[in-house]
Amino acid sequence: MNLWFFILLENPLSMDPNLWAEFAQNYDEKIYSVTRFSKNRDYLLERVPHGRILNLGTGPTPYLNQDLLSRGDKVVASDYCAGMLAEAQRLFTADGLNFVLSDARQETPWKGIFDGVVSINVILPETQDQVAKMLNYVYESLNVGGTFVGLFMSFEYINMLNNTPDFPADEELDFENLRVHDTTGWQCAQSKQSLSEHLEKAKFFNFNIETIHYDSPEELESFLSLYKVSLEKYPCEQHVAVARK
Numbered sequence: 001m002n003l004w005f006f007i008l009l010e011n012p013l014s015m016d017p018n019l020w021a022e023f024a025q026n027y028d029e030k031i032y033s034v035t036r037f038s039k040n041r042d043y044l045l046e047r048v049p050h051g052r053i054l055n056l057g058t059g060p061t062p063y064l065n066q067d068l069l070s071r072g073d074k075v076v077a078s079d080y081c082a083g084m085l086a087e088a089q090r091l092f093t094a095d096g097l098n099f100v101l102s103d104a105r106q107e108t109p110w111k112g113i114f115d116g117v118v119s120i121n122v123i124l125p126e127t128q129d130q131v132a133k134m135l136n137y138v139y140e141s142l143n144v145g146g147t148f149v150g151l152f153m154s155f156e157y158i159n160m161l162n163n164t165p166d167f168p169a170d171e172e173l174d175f176e177n178l179r180v181h182d183t184t185g186w187q188c189a190q191s192k193q194s195l196s197e198h199l200e201k202a203k204f205f206n207f208n209i210e211t212i213h214y215d216s217p218e219e220l221e222s223f224l225s226l227y228k229v230s231l232e233k234y235p236c237e238q239h240v241a242v243a244r245k
């Protein structure tokens with residue numbers, strides 16, 4: 001695995017859902033998991049409304065679904081990788097939580113029914129056209145007044161690391177399409193500007209783009225033990241879109 005595989009946080013092998021399957025078991029031991037840390041879940045859930053929630057690209061871990069259920073929400077946890085869903089179900093099931101196989105690059109099976117859609121490091125496909133399709137899926141799934149909370153790879157952060165002389169990152173970046181290349185191929189990141197343009201194009205009524213930092217001692221320790229790299233001087237950050245339909 002090369003360094004970027006790790007630094008890009010749960011970075012995607014987005015073309016073929018089966019490529020995700022190898023990460024389904026012991027996910028936390030292979031990939032930095034944003035939602036394993038309660039401070040990140042608290043941050044996200046403050047922004048997700050109560051009600052019917054779609055956890056798009058749920059992956060195998062139970063943390064976010066458990067917190068949503070404990071708030072009294074009804075949750076649909078979707079993923080396009082059957083292996084991820086199987087592991088998620090093996091680890092945790094409960095009343096009020098339904099798992100559904102669905103590819104967010106296609107048409108949504110839910111039109112206008114969710115109060116909130118949350119997607120944590122999921123909208124990272126191979127092309128920006130596919131990003132637009134996935135955001136359209138999110139938009140169409142929400143009811144009017146519903147809120148999307150999404151985490152996106154930050155192109156600015158990756159570029160900054162790439163240009164940091166004392167940091168061992170040297171990855172090919174596609175500045176025209178805001179993509180990053182690693183052994184699995186091209187993956188879309190976002191700048192604040194490109195994310196704004198995507199959200200506007202998807203017709204969200206209003207939106208903010210915030211920044212989340214993974215800088216607690218526990219998170220820095222997690223990066224170090226998983227990837228053998230210290231991010232103390234350059235704590236990882238991502239873009240958070242909070243957008244209303």
Ligand SMILES: C[S@@+](CC[C@H](N)C(=O)[O-])C[C@H]1O[C@@H](n2cnc3c(N)ncnc32)[C@H](O)[C@@H]1O
Pocket residue numbers: 009010011012014017020033034035056057058059060061078079080081084102103104105119120121122
């Ligand atoms: C990096 S994991 C993140 C899992 C989870 N959201 C988390 O933060 O722990 C990305 C997940 O998104 C799913 N995914 C990627 N592209 C998708 C798509 N087009 N439709 C649905 N799920 C997708 C993958 O199968 C994988 O489970």
